[in-house]
Structure formats: C-alpha cells, structure tokens
Amino acid sequence: MKGLHLTADLYRCRCEPAWLADAALLQAWCLASVEAVGLATVDHAFRALPAPPQGRGGLSATVLMADGHVCLHTWPGEKAVSADVYVGSANAEQTAKARGLMFALVNRFQPEWTEQRSLDRGEEE
Numbered sequence: 001m002k003g004l005h006l007t008a009d010l011y012r013c014r015c016e017p018a019w020l021a022d023a024a025l026l027q028a029w030c031l032a033s034v035e036a037v038g039l040a041t042v043d044h045a046f047r048a049l050p051a052p053p054q055g056r057g058g059l060s061a062t063v064l065m066a067d068g069h070v071c072l073h074t075w076p077g078e079k080a081v082s083a084d085v086y087v088g089s090a091n092a093e094q095t096a097k098a099r100g101l102m103f104a105l106v107n108r109f110q111p112e113w114t115e116q117r118s119l120d121r122g123e124e125e
Contacts, residue, residue: 002090003121006102010081010111020076021056037100040066
C-alpha cells in the first residue's frame with residue numbers, strides 16, 4: 001500500500017457564504033469536481049450541522065472514492081474550511097488527480113491564506 005494524503009486548512013474564505021453552509025450546493029460541486037479530475041465516486045455524505053446560537057451551522061462532507069476519499073468541514077462564522085484528499089495509490093497519474101482536486105477545492109473557497117501539507121502514506125511494495 002502506497003498512498004498520498006493532502007490536507008489544507010483554509011482561513012478567511014472569500015467565497016459566497018452559501019459555499020460554507022449549503023450542503024446541496026457543495027455536494028453537486030464536489031461530485032462534479034471529483035469526476036472532472038478523473039476519480040470515481042463510490043458514495044457520499046453531505047450533512048449540515050446545527051447552527052450555533054449566533055450564526056450559521058457548518059457542513060461535514062465526505063466523498064468516498066474507489067481508492068480514497070475527500071473530506072470537508074466548514075465553519076461559516078469563521079469563514080474556515082478543513083479539507084483532505086487521500087488516494088490509495090501514489091502512482092503519477094493518481095497523484096496528479098489528487099493534487100488537481102485539492103487545487104480545485106482551495107480555489108472554490110478562495111481563502112486569504114492556507115496551511116497545506118502532503119503526506120506519503122504506506123511503504124513501497
């Protein structure tokens with residue numbers, strides 16, 4: 001098993017507020033983005049979270065792919081998102097698809113700044 005795990009913490013997102021709180025809107029876009037980079041969706045769950053006393057509730061989202069996943073969590077009040085993309089194969093083609101998907105996610109939310117990490121998972125076979 002050899003995989004690639006990309007993470008991004010997105011701060012002060014400048015996207016329209018709906019992208020941080022509307023599960024149906026984000027779901028349609030995420031599923032289309034997974035397909036656009038050439039990855040295959042197996043299942044998905046997009047859930048709106050209860051709103052705090054003041055403000056809007058965020059989202060928790062997962063796209064299960066044939067050999068990995070995408071997970072997103074949003075905090076509308078903080079205009080923040082945490083995202084991760086994992087592919088269970090670190091060949092050049094899958095790595096490029098994972099990086100392309102993360103690029104699309106970051107651009108969708110338009111953060112003022114990000115903290116991104118890349119982790120090689122597993123051992124060479």
